[in-house]
Amino acid sequence: MSTLTKKNALGFFEIRLESIGGLGANLAGKMLAETGALELGFNAANFSSYGSEKKGSPVKTFVRFCDPEIEIRDHSPIEEPHLIAVFHEALYKIVNVASGLQPDGVVLVNTTRDFDDVRSSLKIESGTIALIDAMGIAVEERTKINTAMLGAMFRICDFLDPEAMRTVIRRTFEKKYPQLVEPNLRTFDRGYNEVEFKTYEVPEGSQIKPFKRVQSLLGYKTQLPGGVIAAQGNSILKDLGGSRAGLLPEFHAEKCINCAACDNVCPDYCFVWESAEDKRGRLQQVLRGIDYQYCKGCLKCVEACPSDALTSLREEPGYAELNRVTQVFC
Ligand code: SF4
Ligand code: SF4
Structure with missing residues (x-):
C-alpha cells in the first residue's frame, strides 16, 4: 500500500471540490473516497x-x-485543504474558492485560460496551479466533466x-x-494525461489563506x-x-424568421424580444438575442x-458576458 505524501496535524490528506449542482462533484467525491477505501x-x-436546488447553485x-x-x-x-478542485469558473463570482488553501497546496481548475490569468482570479500568492480543459474533454467524449477532473486529481494525488x-469506473457504470x-x-485517462502544472514559490513565512465561512445575510x-x-x-x-x-x-439574426419556436421550448425565458416594424411597416415582435444569464445550455x-x-x-470564457442581450423587467 502507498502512503500519504502530505498530512495535517490529525493525519488527514484533505480535498475540497468546489462545484455547481449538475456537474457531478458529489459523485466524483464518492468515487474518489470509494477508490481510496475499498x-x-x-x-x-x-x-x-448543497442547498435545496438540484442545478445551478454552489456545491462543496x-x-x-x-x-x-x-x-x-x-x-x-474541510476548511484548510491540501487540494482544491474548481469545477466551474463561474464560481469565482460567488464563492471564495481558494479560501483556506495551504501555502504549498494545489488548486486544480477546469479552464481554457492560462496560469497567470487563473492565478489572478484565484488571488493566491503561492502553491501549485493545475489546469485542465475538463469541459472540452467531456464535450469531445460525450461524458461529464467530473471524470476528467477525477483523472487530473489522480495525477495530483500520487498516492x-x-x-x-x-x-x-467499470463497477459504477457497467x-x-x-x-x-x-x-x-x-x-x-485524458484528464490524467492532459493536466498541466505551474508552481509559484512559497515566500518565507507564508500563511494559509484564511478560510471565510459564508455568513447568512439574515440572522436574529x-x-x-x-x-x-x-x-x-x-x-x-x-x-x-x-x-x-x-x-x-x-x-x-440574419437567418431568424421570428417564429418564436425557440421561445416556446425554452424552460427559462431566455429570449429577448422588441417591437419593430417589418418590411411592410407593420409592428411585430422581433427577436433581439439571448439573455445568457438565464441560459442553462439545454x-x-x-x-x-x-x-x-x-x-x-462550444462556450469560451467571457463569450456569454460579451454577447448577452439583457432582459428589461418592468
Ligand atoms: S424565432 Fe427562434 S426558432 Fe424562430 S427562427 Fe428565430 S431563432 Fe429560430
Ligand atoms: S439552451 Fe438556453 S436559450 Fe436554449 S432553450 Fe435551453 S435554456 Fe433556453
Missing part, C-alpha cells in the same frame, strides 16, 4: 454540502484520506493508483450503463420582526451559467429552430 487500503470519508464536496490505523472522527467541512479508479464505461475510461439581529420576508421570491438575480455543460446556443431551442438561426457553440 481499492487502496486507506481510511476515507466523503460528504457534500469534501474528501478525507488517512492511513488505516487512524480513525476518522472529524466529519466537519492514489489510477488503475484502482479504472476498476471503480451494470446500468455499460455503453458509458469506455467513454468514461477515456475521459479519465437583522431579521424583520416575525420573520417576515419583504422581497418576493424570484430568480431575477440568479445566474444559471454554471449549469451549462460546455455548449450554448449562438444566435444568427439546447432545446437549437433543435426547435426551423431556419438554422440558432446553432450550438
Whole structure:
C-alpha cells in the first residue's frame, strides 16, 4: 500500500471540490473516497454540502484520506485543504474558492485560460496551479466533466493508483450503463494525461489563506420582526451559467424568421424580444438575442429552430458576458 505524501496535524490528506449542482462533484467525491477505501487500503470519508436546488447553485464536496490505523472522527467541512478542485469558473463570482488553501497546496481548475490569468482570479500568492480543459474533454467524449477532473486529481494525488479508479469506473457504470464505461475510461485517462502544472514559490513565512465561512445575510439581529420576508421570491438575480455543460446556443439574426419556436421550448425565458416594424411597416415582435444569464445550455431551442438561426457553440470564457442581450423587467 502507498502512503500519504502530505498530512495535517490529525493525519488527514484533505480535498475540497468546489462545484455547481449538475456537474457531478458529489459523485466524483464518492468515487474518489470509494477508490481510496475499498481499492487502496486507506481510511476515507466523503460528504457534500448543497442547498435545496438540484442545478445551478454552489456545491462543496469534501474528501478525507488517512492511513488505516487512524480513525476518522472529524466529519466537519474541510476548511484548510491540501487540494482544491474548481469545477466551474463561474464560481469565482460567488464563492471564495481558494479560501483556506495551504501555502504549498494545489488548486486544480477546469479552464481554457492560462496560469497567470487563473492565478489572478484565484488571488493566491503561492502553491501549485493545475489546469485542465475538463469541459472540452467531456464535450469531445460525450461524458461529464467530473471524470476528467477525477483523472487530473489522480495525477495530483500520487498516492492514489489510477488503475484502482479504472476498476471503480467499470463497477459504477457497467451494470446500468455499460455503453458509458469506455467513454468514461477515456475521459479519465485524458484528464490524467492532459493536466498541466505551474508552481509559484512559497515566500518565507507564508500563511494559509484564511478560510471565510459564508455568513447568512439574515440572522436574529437583522431579521424583520416575525420573520417576515419583504422581497418576493424570484430568480431575477440568479445566474444559471454554471449549469451549462460546455455548449450554448449562438444566435444568427440574419437567418431568424421570428417564429418564436425557440421561445416556446425554452424552460427559462431566455429570449429577448422588441417591437419593430417589418418590411411592410407593420409592428411585430422581433427577436433581439439571448439573455445568457438565464441560459442553462439545454439546447432545446437549437433543435426547435426551423431556419438554422440558432446553432450550438462550444462556450469560451467571457463569450456569454460579451454577447448577452439583457432582459428589461418592468
Ligand atoms: S439552451 Fe436554449 S432553450 Fe435551453 S435554456 Fe438556453 S436559450 Fe433556453
Ligand atoms: S426558432 Fe429560430 S427562427 Fe424562430 S424565432 Fe427562434 S431563432 Fe428565430
